[in-house]
Structures are given as C-alpha cells and as structure tokens.
Amino acid sequence: MTRHTAEQTVGATRGTTPVAPAVAGRRRRPKGRRLRSAYRLPALLMLGPAVIALLAVGIYPAFFAVNMSLHSVQLTKPYLGTPFVGLANYATVLGDPLFWGALGRTAIFFLITVPIELVAGIALALLLDGTRWQRLAGVVRILVVLPLAVTPTVVGLVGRLLFNRDFGVVNWMLGLVGLGPVSWLGEPIPAMVSIALTDVWQWTPFFALVALGGLTMVPTEVTEAVRLETNSRWQMLRHAQLPYLLPGIAAVLIIRTIDVVKLFDMVFTLTRGGPGVSTELISLYVQRIGFRVFDMGVASAQAVILLVLSILIAQLYVRFVYREVEA
Amino acid sequence: MTLADAAQRTTRPKRRGPARPAGRPRRMGSAVLELVVLLAVAAVLLAPVVWMIMTSFKTTNDTFAVPPKLFFTPTLEHYQAIIQDGTVPRALLNSVIVAVASTLLAIVLGVPAAYALARFDFRGKRDLWFWFISNRFLLPIAVALPFYLLGRNLALLDTHLVLVLVYLTFNVPLVIWLCVDQFRAITRDIEEAAYVDGLGVYGTFRRIALPLAAPGIAVAAILCFIFSWNEFLFALVLTRDAAKTAPVEAANFMTGFGIRWGPMMATGTLIVLPIIVFAGVLSKRLVKGLTMGAGK
Numbered sequence: 001m002t003r004h005t006a007e008q009t010v011g012a013t014r015g016t017t018p019v020a021p022a023v024a025g026r027r028r029r030p031k032g033r034r035l036r037s038a039y040r041l042p043a044l045l046m047l048g049p050a051v052i053a054l055l056a057v058g059i060y061p062a063f064f065a066v067n068m069s070l071h072s073v074q075l076t077k078p079y080l081g082t083p084f085v086g087l088a089n090y091a092t093v094l095g096d097p098l099f100w101g102a103l104g105r106t107a108i109f110f111l112i113t114v115p116i117e118l119v120a121g122i123a124l125a126l127l128l129d130g131t132r133w134q135r136l137a138g139v140v141r142i143l144v145v146l147p148l149a150v151t152p153t154v155v156g157l158v159g160r161l162l163f164n165r166d167f168g169v170v171n172w173m174l175g176l177v178g179l180g181p182v183s184w185l186g187e188p189i190p191a192m193v194s195i196a197l198t199d200v201w202q203w204t205p206f207f208a209l210v211a212l213g214g215l216t217m218v219p220t221e222v223t224e225a226v227r228l229e230t231n232s233r234w235q236m237l238r239h240a241q242l243p244y245l246l247p248g249i250a251a252v253l254i255i256r257t258i259d260v261v262k263l264f265d266m267v268f269t270l271t272r273g274g275p276g277v278s279t280e281l282i283s284l285y286v287q288r289i290g291f292r293v294f295d296m297g298v299a300s301a302q303a304v305i306l307l308v309l310s311i312l313i314a315q316l317y318v319r320f321v322y323r324e325v326e327a
Numbered sequence: 328m329t330l331a332d333a334a335q336r337t338t339r340p341k342r343r344g345p346a347r348p349a350g351r352p353r354r355m356g357s358a359v360l361e362l363v364v365l366l367a368v369a370a371v372l373l374a375p376v377v378w379m380i381m382t383s384f385k386t387t388n389d390t391f392a393v394p395p396k397l398f399f400t401p402t403l404e405h406y407q408a409i410i411q412d413g414t415v416p417r418a419l420l421n422s423v424i425v426a427v428a429s430t431l432l433a434i435v436l437g438v439p440a441a442y443a444l445a446r447f448d449f450r451g452k453r454d455l456w457f458w459f460i461s462n463r464f465l466l467p468i469a470v471a472l473p474f475y476l477l478g479r480n481l482a483l484l485d486t487h488l489v490l491v492l493v494y495l496t497f498n499v500p501l502v503i504w505l506c507v508d509q510f511r512a513i514t515r516d517i518e519e520a521a522y523v524d525g526l527g528v529y530g531t532f533r534r535i536a537l538p539l540a541a542p543g544i545a546v547a548a549i550l551c552f553i554f555s556w557n558e559f560l561f562a563l564v565l566t567r568d569a570a571k572t573a574p575v576e577a578a579n580f581m582t583g584f585g586i587r588w589g590p591m592m593a594t595g596t597l598i599v600l601p602i603i604v605f606a607g608v609l610s611k612r613l614v615k616g617l618t619m620g621a622g623k
Contacts, residue, residue: 040449047444049436050437050439050503054462058495058496061469061470061477064473068473124368140369143372144372145607148613149605153574154379154598154599158592264467268559268578283466287468287471290475300472
C-alpha cells in the first residue's frame with residue numbers, strides 16, 4: 001500500500017471514527033488472541049518508558065511527600081534530625097488558623113472570579129457567535145487566545161504596573177471619573193480585587209472559547225425551530241443553546257477549581273500574598289511554609305491534604321468528562 | 328485537522344448566512360451597541376500586553392508620567408541594559424534549553440505510549456489511560472517539596488535536568504491525551520495492511536502511523552513548549568542561579584531597592600513574544616490543550 005492511498009483513506013474515514021473501532025473489534029474477535037500475544041512485547045516497550053517516567057517524577061515524589069509529612073523535617077535545624085512524629089504534622093495543619101485562612105481566601109477568590117468569568121465568558125461567546133459584525137468578531141476570536149497564553153508570571157508583573165497607586169493606568173482612569181486614587185496593592189480588599197480582576201482578564205477567554213465551541217455544535221434546524229416560536233434571546237439560549245454549552249462548561253468549572261488551588265505565579269508577582277496575608281492563597285501559603293520557613297514536615301502535610309483534595313476533583317473530572325471518550 | 332475542526336468548517340457556511348433570517352429585525356441601536364462592546368473587548372484583551380511593550384520602550388521618566396503617556400519617544404535603553412547585564416539573556420537561554428528538552432523528552436516518551444493505548448487491547452488499558460491523564464492534575468506544590476529534597480540529595484538542584492524531569496509531570500499526560508486522539512483517527516485497515524505487507528509492528532508505527540499523526544504531534548509539542556516556557560513555581564524553588572529560567576529572572580526585578588520598571592517590562596516582552604507567535608499559530612488548538620479536550 002502506498003502512502004498516497006493511506007492518506008486518502010484516513011481523510012475519508014475520519015468522520016466515522018467513533019463507530020469504526022467497535023465494528024472492527026467485533027469482526028476481528030476470532031483472531032484477536034493471536035494478535036494480542038504478538039503485540040504484547042511492543043506494547044510493553046512503548047508504554048514502559050512513559051509509565052516509569054511518570055512513576056519516577058510524579059508518583060514517587062508524592063509518596064515521598066506522604067513520608068515527609070509523618071516526620072519532623074526542619075531544614076534550618078539539621079541537628080534535630082528527622083524524627084517520626086506520626087500524624088502530629090496533620091494535627092498542626094488542621095489546627096492552624098493560618099492554613100484555614102489561606103484555604104478560606106482561596107474559596108473567596110474562587111467565588112469572586114469564577115462566576116464572573118462564567119457569565120462574561122458565555123456572554124462574550126454569544127456575542128461573537130451572533131453579532132452582525134462577523135469580521136470584527138473573527139479578529140476578537142484570535143485576540144481572545146492571547147490572555148490564555150501569556151506567561152502568568154509576566155501578567156502579575158504587568159498588573160503591578162497597571163495597579164500602581166501613583167502612576168498606574170487604573171487609578172488614572174478612575175481619576176477621569178472622579179474616583180480614587182485607590183491603593184490597590186497596599187490594602188487588603190483592593191489587593192484581593194486586583195488579583196481577582198487580573199484572573200478574570202486571563203481566564204474569561206477560557207470560558208468564552210469553550211462556550212464558542214459548544215455554540216458551533218448547535219444544529220441550524222434547532223435554532224430555526226426556536227426562532228419560529230419566539231424572538232427572545234433568552235429563550236434561544238435556554239432551549240436551543242444551553243444543552244450544547246453545558247458539557248464543556250462543566251468541564252471548565254472543574255478545571256478552574258483545580259487551577260485556583262494551584263494558582264501561584266500570577267499572585268506571587270502581583271502581590272506576593274500581601275499586604276500581610278490578605279491575598280495569600282493556599283499554594284502561596286504552602287510554598288512559604290516550605291521554602292521560607294523551611295518546615296518541610298508541616299508543608300508536606302499541607303501539600304498531601306491538598307493533593308488528596310485535588311485527586312478527588314481530578315477523578316471526578318476524568319470520570320465525568322471522559323466517559324464518552326473511552327466508551 | 329481534527330474532527331471538531333472539520334465539523335465546524337462544514338457547519339459554518341450554513342449558519343453564517345448572508346444575514347439573519349427574515350422576521351427578526353434588529354434595531355440600529357443594538358448593532359451599534361454590539362460594535363462598541365466588541366471594540367471594548369478587543370481593547371481590554373490587548374491593553375495589558377500593549378502597555379507592557381510600550382513601557383519597555385519608555386524612558387524611566389515617561390514611565391512615571393501622570394497622566395500616562397500614549398505618545399513618547401521610544402528608547403532601546405532598557406533592552407541594551409538587560410543585554411549588557413547578561414543575566415536575562417542567560418535566563419532566556421535556560422528557558423529555551425529546558426522547554427525544548429522537556430518537550431522532546433515528553434514526545435519521545437508519550438507518543439509511543441499514546442500509540443499503544445490507541446491501538447493495542449489489553450486488560451487495565453482504561454485505568455492506565457486514566458492514570459496518565461490524572462497526572463496532569465497533580466498539585467505542583469505537592470511535587471515541588473519532595474523534588475526539592477530529592478534534588479538536594481542527588482545534587483540536581485539548580486540544573487536544567489531537574490526542571491526537564493519535573494516538567495514531564497504535565498507534559499507527558501498532555502502528549503498522551505492529544506496523540507491517543509490523533510492515532511485513533513487513523514483507520515486500522517491501513518496499519519493492518521502495512522503489517523501484513525511485512526512492515527512489522529515497529530515499522531508500521533514508524534513508517535505509517537507517525538507520519539499520519541505528525542500534525543497532531545506538532546500541536547502537542549508546541550503546547551508542551553508553551554506550558555514549560557510559562558512555568559514558574561518549580562523553576563522558582565528548584566533553581567537558584569545557573570539554571571534559572573526567564574520568568575524567575577523577571578520576578579527578580581521586584582526585589583531590591585525600587586522596581587526597575589523598564590528592564591522588567593523589557594524582560595516580560597522578551598518572554599511573551601515567542602508565546603504570542605505560537606498562540607497565534609495554534610489559536611483554536613490551544614484551548615484543546617488547556618481543557619485536555621473537554622471543550623471539543
């Protein structure tokens with residue numbers, strides 16, 4: 001077989017891939033066993049390196065962290081050794097108001113940013129999909145990708161410039177309408193608003209693009225049918241478009257949940273968790289305990305608690321979102 | 328091209344008719360409003376990046392000007408300063424080395440694994456696949472703490488290698504996710520024909536499947552590069568000097584006496600520039616990488 005025909009066949013059959021494997025599998029059942037043993041060694045050789053690599057860099061460190069969390073590991077006091085302390089570190093973490101405070105701030109941050117991103121993202125997607133300025137919308141579609149790709153560390157640094165009290169653009173614009181100046185990064189609540197606004201800038205496009213993907217899946221017949229019934233945009237959204245939006249949006253919500261727990265770089269460069277600890281989200285707090293206080297035992301216990309939390313969310317995500325893929 | 332793209336391409340012409348169907352009149356007002364909102368959105372999306380680039384070309388006096396200066400005489404002094412100083416170019420070089428090496432390694436490890444997952448049937452395949460993918464959701468800070476201690480014991484701290492390895496935790500799952508999809512899109516018949524023709528399992532993989540999946544592998548590689556290039560937490564805690572990457576170097580401008588805005592924004596611009604190029608190239612696929620396919 002030549003490559004030329006190979007490519008043609010691929011092009012022709014791509015549209016039917018969801019069906020093809022099942023049919024092929026049923027047809028090949030009789031000789032399946034012979035194929036399987038022939039493929040055993042190659043499968044092992046192809047999967048082995050990736051499995052070993054991820055075990056080494058992902059799973060082993062995680063177990064190492066569990067082990068560390070059961071010991072007292074004070075890097076600044078090596079003469080203490082690393083005695084086994086059982087669950088004492090966990091008791092410390094769970095009894096530590098600062099840990100709960102950081103977790104609480106993370107929850108607040110999530111509750112401020114994600115609903116705004118969700119609503120703004122869907123609204124933007126509807127606008128881009130339905131506007132009569134399609135050429136301009138095409139340009140905006142490309143621009144929307146920008147915030148997602150820009151290095152979060154740099155986003156935080158630029159935020160510092162924009163939110164600067166004395167010469168920042170934000171205060172200048174507030175001044176034009178007679179407000180301010182606000183000490184954005186110098187006071188607790190404005191600082192939280194700054195990181196939230198920055199996050200909204202960076203992640204609203206994520207919701208918008210996923211929603212746009214859903215909107216393009218809505219069959220024309222459905223929208224036409226609804227249009228015959230009503231002129232209301234709301235009805236159109238509820239009955240025709242929402243069913244196609246929900247799966248993607250659900251997935252993004254779960255991803256954002258994990259992302260907020262992970263969030264470190266942008267906040268680190270924008271506020272460093274300050275002033276005080278007012279914007280110290282959970283990952284920043286754990287990093288500070290581990291790498292500025294160097295109490296690795298307690299930091300590990302914190303990390304393990306978060307790890308369990310994120311594994312639960314990830315499992316939810318993987319089972320929930322990818323069920324159809326694997327079926 | 329992926330299935331989703333194809334679907335979009337075929338449906339769009341139908342949906343984007345010449346105009347709205349009759350019986351749905353729109354007032355001038357709403358059209359103008361839409362225009363204003365679209366322009367405002369475009370401005371907001373662009374503004375921070377444009378402002379960063381502009382500031383990198385401003386003299387220090389212009390940076391501090393109130394009201395902010397939109398028009399100014401550009402200067403290259405900040406770029407000259409950071410190039411002469413040498414730390415930023417070195418950090419950028421480190422970033423290139425780490426991102427390229429980790430991307431290549433992730434491709435070498437991930438692509439064959441993806442092929443095996445897409446093609447061979449074996450018990451526990453589904454669980455193995457789930458496990459690969461869930462590595463993407465490991466908490467970086469939970470991996471960073473033990474990596475720091477392990478790296479210290481093995482004298483790997485502040486080396487390119489430690490970052491290359493730790494970046495595999497997010498790059499390998501990404502490659503596997505995207506490439507399994509890509510290999511599945513190739514029909515089995517072609518490969519079976521090749522196999523029967525005597526190419527063997529490896530020959531079929533190398534000569535038939537790899538070339539056909541090449542576009543998808545390229546997308547995966549670019550995404551790996553972007554994620555590695557942007558990474559900050561691991562680089563911050565696992566490097567100190569010799570292997571320090573560009574984002575860490577950029578963050579360093581915050582410490583010390585007074586922030587040197589010009590050099591900082593120039594560094595930021597140099598970091599973001601290649602990303603903007605790649606993001607432009609990928610556009611739609613970037614979302615696929617971020618959602619691991621959930622948005623398709």
